[in-house]
Amino acid sequence: MTNASTHGDTHVHVVPVRTLIGVFGTLIALTAVTVAAAELSLGDWDVAVAMAIATIKASLIALIFMHLKYDNAFHGLMLLFAVVFVALFLALTLLDEERDSGQTGDAAVVELSTN
């Protein structure tokens, strides 16, 4: 993010090529897993599984490609807050949906638990 000449307490972290390629390989593998899992037709669990895999992929990108792992923790906290707010929006919306529709709504519960 910043370099050593402007901020004494941080340093440039050059991520090794091997790590970057390893992350890319994992991301491709997880894409294959998510496509395969979708064909299994897991019913209500489809959404949960797909979102869980997507979140693992997103975490890998955020931690390594966006170098949050090596970065000022405050940046990671900001991203986390944004994600928490998105989860809050989805959770409150779906709770409201449940009350309006009066369905048993397993799908909504699944979405709540994964976002």
Add this chain to the structure above:
Amino acid sequence: MWLFLVSEILFFSGLFVAYAIYRNRHIEVFTAGSGLLDVSLGALNTVVLLFSSLTMALAVRSAQLSQRRRLVMWLSITIACAVFFLGVKGVEYSHKVHDGLLWQGAITAEPGTEINGVPTEKLGTFFSIYFAMTGLHALHIIGGIGVLIWLLVRAIRGDFSGTNFAAVDFAGLYWHLVDLVWIYLFPLLYLI
């Protein structure tokens, strides 16, 4: 930069909430609509975008190490991937236009018939969300290409070095975020 990325996430979150509401209310329309998308083209674009994130990360690395030629190469590959992604998206859009599967109110697929057990008139609910989400995402790709070309020009000029690579770094963060959004869009729209 991170504040901008956070605002971008919240910007997209509105569409994800819209998706959740409509999917919750019309699950059968979403299942049918999703079945009409080409999974292999979607998966291809996912791989292309993930690869472009790798080349972008390698570009940042080259800038940090003051490797000008490599930086130019990685940036060029990233731009090529972005253009390829838009090309595939264009092919998908033109298929949908050809089949008359557009947003609500613009559907021209034969009325009164059913596709995947859902009347064609109803599929607009899914395709409205599909075009809004992928369209906004595509606009971000186009914006990203603009920034990457600017970086490429500056990289060729030799502007970046181990002590001055913040612009490449920030563009990289933005590019990865666009990739992140797609990682959620692909399963939500194509797979489930």
